[in-house]
Amino acid sequence: MGSVPPELSLDFRPTFVPKTISTFLKEVSLIGNVPDKVSKLDAFVKRLEEEMRKIDAFKRELPLCMLLLNDAIVALKEESVQCMSRNVEPVLEEFIPLKNKKENNQSEEDGALITNKKEKDSNNNNCNNNKDKKNWMSSVQLWNTDDDYSSISHKLDSKRKDGDSSQGCKNRGTATAFMPFKMNLGFAVRKEEKEEIPVHGLTLLTPGIKNLKEESCSTGSRTSCSRAVSSSAPNAQSTFRSVPQPLSHHQQQQQQQQQQQTARKQRRCWSPELHRRFVNALQQLGGSQVATPKQIRELMQVDGLTNDEVKSHLQKYRLHTRRLPASTTSPANQSVVVLGSGLWMSQDQYGESSKGSSSQSGSPQGPLQLATNTGGTSNPGGDSMEDDEDAKSESYSWKSHIHKPGKDDV
DNA sequence: GTGCGAATAT
DNA sequence: AATATTCGCA
Numbered sequence: 001m002g003s004v005p006p007e008l009s010l011d012f013r014p015t016f017v018p019k020t021i022s023t024f025l026k027e028v029s030l031i032g033n034v035p036d037k038v039s040k041l042d043a044f045v046k047r048l049e050e051e052m053r054k055i056d057a058f059k060r061e062l063p064l065c066m067l068l069l070n071d072a073i074v075a076l077k078e079e080s081v082q083c084m085s086r087n088v089e090p091v092l093e094e095f096i097p098l099k100n101k102k103e104n105n106q107s108e109e110d111g112a113l114i115t116n117k118k119e120k121d122s123n124n125n126n127c128n129n130n131k132d133k134k135n136w137m138s139s140v141q142l143w144n145t146d147d148d149y150s151s152i153s154h155k156l157d158s159k160r161k162d163g164d165s166s167q168g169c170k171n172r173g174t175a176t177a178f179m180p181f182k183m184n185l186g187f188a189v190r191k192e193e194k195e196e197i198p199v200h201g202l203t204l205l206t207p208g209i210k211n212l213k214e215e216s217c218s219t220g221s222r223t224s225c226s227r228a229v230s231s232s233a234p235n236a237q238s239t240f241r242s243v244p245q246p247l248s249h250h251q252q253q254q255q256q257q258q259q260q261q262t263a264r265k266q267r268r269c270w271s272p273e274l275h276r277r278f279v280n281a282l283q284q285l286g287g288s289q290v291a292t293p294k295q296i297r298e299l300m301q302v303d304g305l306t307n308d309e310v311k312s313h314l315q316k317y318r319l320h321t322r323r324l325p326a327s328t329t330s331p332a333n334q335s336v337v338v339l340g341s342g343l344w345m346s347q348d349q350y351g352e353s354s355k356g357s358s359s360q361s362g363s364p365q366g367p368l369q370l371a372t373n374t375g376g377t378s379n380p381g382g383d384s385m386e387d388d389e390d391a392k393s394e395s396y397s398w399k400s401h402i403h404k405p406g407k408d409d410v
Numbered sequence: 411g412t413g414c415g416a417a418t419a420t
Numbered sequence: 421a422a423t424a425t426t427c428g429c430a
Contacts (some may be wrong), residue, residue: 264420267423294413307413312423315415412430419425 025079041080048073268309277302278313288317 024044031037052069059066270278281299285291293311300310 265424270422292414308424311414312425316422318415414430415428417425417427420423 025076028079038080041076045073045076045080048076268305270313274300274302274305275313278310278317282317288314288321 028037028040031040048069052066052073055062055066055069277300278296281296282288282291284299285295291314293307293314296314297305297307297310
C-alpha cells in the first residue's frame, strides 16, 4: 500500500493540489539549481496552458479565467526567462510570452527559449506567435480591455448633445451585448429583426444579447451597453496590457459605423396593409388628431409593432393630413368605413385592401404578424395574409396621395 | 415611469 | 421622403 505512487492513489496529496502562483514562486525561489527552477516553472506553465486549452471553448463565458490564466502564464514565463538569463546566458532580453506552446508544445521546451532571441530580433518571423497572440487577444478583448470599454462607454455617455455629435458617433448606445469582436453586420441585423418580434414578451434571442437589447427597448430608448468590440488584432501584437495605440481615423469610422448599424433599429416598412390597419385604427379612434399612438397600436393588432413606430407614422400622417380644422372635428362618428374615400390614402394604395384581413368596418382583425421591417423577415406565424402583400409592396408613398382635406382627417 | 408631440437625425 | 431617435412636457 505504501508503495502506491502518488499518481495512482486517490487521495489528494499536497503535491497534487494546485498551488497559488505566489506559493509556487516561493517554492521555486528556494531552489538553487537553475535548470531545476526553470523546468519547474516550465512544467507549471505547461499545466496552466493546458488548463487554458480546456477552457478555451468557454472563453466567452470565462473571459476572466482566460485573463488570469494568461497572466499567470506570462508571469511564470518571465520568471523562467529571468532565471535563465540571470544564471545562464545573456541571450534573452525579451521573452515573448504568449501561447506558442499551444502549438509547439514540445518545441517550446526545447527550442523556444533558444529561438526567442531570434523572434525578438525579427518580430516578423514569429508568425505563429503572433497568430496565437492575436487569437487570444481577440477573444479577450471581447470583454475586458479596459481601454476599449471606457472609451466606448465614454462615447455612449457623451452621445447626443451635438457637442460630440461632430464625431458622428451615433452610438445610440443601444445595447449590444457581447458582439463578437468581429461583429458582422449580418449578425447585427438579425439581432434587430428579432428584437422586433417581442412585443409580447417572449421571443427568444441569444440570451446575452437579447437581454440588453430588450432592456434598452423597453426603457424607451437607448441604453448604455457593454460594447466590447475593438480593433483587436493590431494591438494584440505588443502586449496584453492593453496598449492604448490609437485607432486610425479610418478604423474609428469603421467602428462607429458598426456601432451605428448595430444599434440603430431597423426601419419598419409600412406596407400598404400595415398602413391600412393604421388608418382603420385611426378611424375607430376618431381621427388622427385624437388617436394616440398607443391606442392605435392596440387596435392595429400587429405583432411586433411598437408605439414608437406608430407614433412616428402618426406624426407623418398628421403632417400629410393636417390643416382642415373646420367642421370635421367630431370624433367617434365618422369613424369607420371611410377608408376608400376620405382617407388620405386611396385604397388602391393598400393593394387590394380586401385581401385577408381588411376590415374596413372597424371590426377587429386578427393579429397581424408582421415581421415587416425593411429587412423583410418572414413572419413566424406563417399565416400572415398580407405577407405577400408586404413582400411585394414596399412602403407606400405618402406623396402620391395628396391629402384631401376634409373628413379624411376626421 | 409612461405616453405624447415636436424636433431632429439618419 | 420615410422612418428612427431624442427631447421636453404633462
